[in-house]
Amino acid sequence: MKRKILVAGLGLIGGSLAKAMQQEDENYLIGYDLNEETLQIALNEKIIDESYTDLEEAAKGAEIIILAAPISETIKLMKQIDQIVFDHDVIISDVSSVKGSILKVANELTNKRITFIGGHPMAGSHKAGIYAAREHLFENAIYVLTPTNSCSNEKVDELKKALQPTKSNFIILQPEEHDEMTSVISHFPHLIASSLVHQARKWEQVHHYLPELAAGGFRDITRIASSNPKMWQDIFAHNGNKMSRLLQDWINEMVTLKEFLDKNSKEEMISYLDQAKKYRDGLGEKKTRGALPSFYDIYVDIKDQPGAIASVVQLLATENISIRNIRILEIRDNIHGALRLSVLNQADQQKAFALLQNNHFDVTIEP
Ligand SMILES: NC(=O)c1ccc[n+]([C@@H]2O[C@H](COP(=O)([O-])OP(=O)(O)OC[C@H]3O[C@@H](n4cnc5c(N)ncnc54)[C@H](O)[C@@H]3O)[C@@H](O)[C@H]2O)c1
Numbered sequence: 001m002k003r004k005i006l007v008a009g010l011g012l013i014g015g016s017l018a019k020a021m022q023q024e025d026e027n028y029l030i031g032y033d034l035n036e037e038t039l040q041i042a043l044n045e046k047i048i049d050e051s052y053t054d055l056e057e058a059a060k061g062a063e064i065i066i067l068a069a070p071i072s073e074t075i076k077l078m079k080q081i082d083q084i085v086f087d088h089d090v091i092i093s094d095v096s097s098v099k100g101s102i103l104k105v106a107n108e109l110t111n112k113r114i115t116f117i118g119g120h121p122m123a124g125s126h127k128a129g130i131y132a133a134r135e136h137l138f139e140n141a142i143y144v145l146t147p148t149n150s151c152s153n154e155k156v157d158e159l160k161k162a163l164q165p166t167k168s169n170f171i172i173l174q175p176e177e178h179d180e181m182t183s184v185i186s187h188f189p190h191l192i193a194s195s196l197v198h199q200a201r202k203w204e205q206v207h208h209y210l211p212e213l214a215a216g217g218f219r220d221i222t223r224i225a226s227s228n229p230k231m232w233q234d235i236f237a238h239n240g241n242k243m244s245r246l247l248q249d250w251i252n253e254m255v256t257l258k259e260f261l262d263k264n265s266k267e268e269m270i271s272y273l274d275q276a277k278k279y280r281d282g283l284g285e286k287k288t289r290g291a292l293p294s295f296y297d298i299y300v301d302i303k304d305q306p307g308a309i310a311s312v313v314q315l316l317a318t319e320n321i322s323i324r325n326i327r328i329l330e331i332r333d334n335i336h337g338a339l340r341l342s343v344l345n346q347a348d349q350q351k352a353f354a355l356l357q358n359n360h361f362d363v364t365i366e367p
Pocket of ligand 1: 008009010011012013014032033034035038068069070071073074077095096097098120121122123124125126127128129130231235
């Protein structure tokens with residue numbers, strides 16, 4: 001008997017999860033979405049096996065339900081599903097970027113058939129909708145699970161088994177610690193990225209040429225400001241207290257920095273920048289840290305010309321070095337850029353380093 005999984009909300013995240021889970025023969029995918037065109041695309045592309053526009057009909061046959069709508073909609077769906085009379089047990093999970101408000105509602109559900117396990121697959125994109133869905137989106141990504149108080153380990157294992165085709169790394173967290181960490185490393189940086197873009201927009205009134213200079217660093221640091229505004233407003237609203245506290249910390253920090261500048265405090269400023277550099281460089285190392293995956297990075301300078309990236313990748317392929325992640329850090333017309341390649345172990349890192357160096361590439365292990 002196949003495992004029947006309902007995905008409610010087949011956008012970027014729900015569509016990507018469904019695509020991955022569809023790779024496993026044991027899984028049978030049911031789709032539900034308010035957008036009928038999305039459902040049709042999902043059926044045409046065989047991302048799902050059947051579709052429904054009525055939630056109760058869609059949910060009744062499912063053993064696992066994954067809610068992948070915006071957070072406020074997910075909360076409404078949880079309350080609606082709580083009213084359904086099931087003739088079997090059902091595991092419900094979600095994908096929301098905030099876990100506190102979701103788990104608060106989950107712990108208040110009264111339907112005895114339901115076990116709720118919060119979820120947050122920690123990969124994404126600035127794109128939205130089913131066309132942006134990718135089967136490999138969550139490969140090697142952290143997938144946070146936040147079970148409710150009454151949830152058993154067996155139920156968590158059942159959910160993990162269904163999600164196994166995503167090839168993500170599962171970790172269990174308390175909702176509070178999840179929200180605190182994601183607000184520091186994801187939600188708050190988003191707010192700051194948007195504010196930097198606003199600052200540039202205002203200064204463009206003074207210097208019309210400014211956008212032409214906004215390359216490299218500015219683009220890197222503000223990339224996340226291009227994401228879906230409605231989704232981020234929803235995230236900020238559900239993590240409002242923590243965001244407000246972080247914003248106050250940030251304002252205090254900026255006041256200190258302003259003092260360094262106004263007093264021209266050379267030593268303090270060097271020390272401030274140095275501490276930030278050391279911590280930032282350490283983040284890239286990612287040696288084994290608990291359940292987090294460890295990657296080993298190599299930085300290769302490449303020219304802005306056709307085939308430049310392919311030549312690096314082909315060289316590593318000849319030695320059977322598997323690349324887990326690849327990113328172009330900065331490339332502008334006719335200027336060198338850097339390619340960051342992540343491999344899985346130190347031996348491959350050293351092998352790749354030597355191979356590229358012997359083939360006259362400018363290569364480093366530190367950024
Ligand atoms: N985008 C990211 O990078 C990212 C990463 C991790 C988690 N998340 C979380 O994933 C969730 C979905 O985000 P997304 O990026 O996939 O958005 P999306 O806009 O790509 O997709 C949302 C989908 O939900 C559908 N939908 C909306 N209301 C619905 C309802 N009431 N019932 C059924 N379907 C409904 C929409 O039609 C759409 O197909 C959000 O809760 C977000 O916090 C997003």
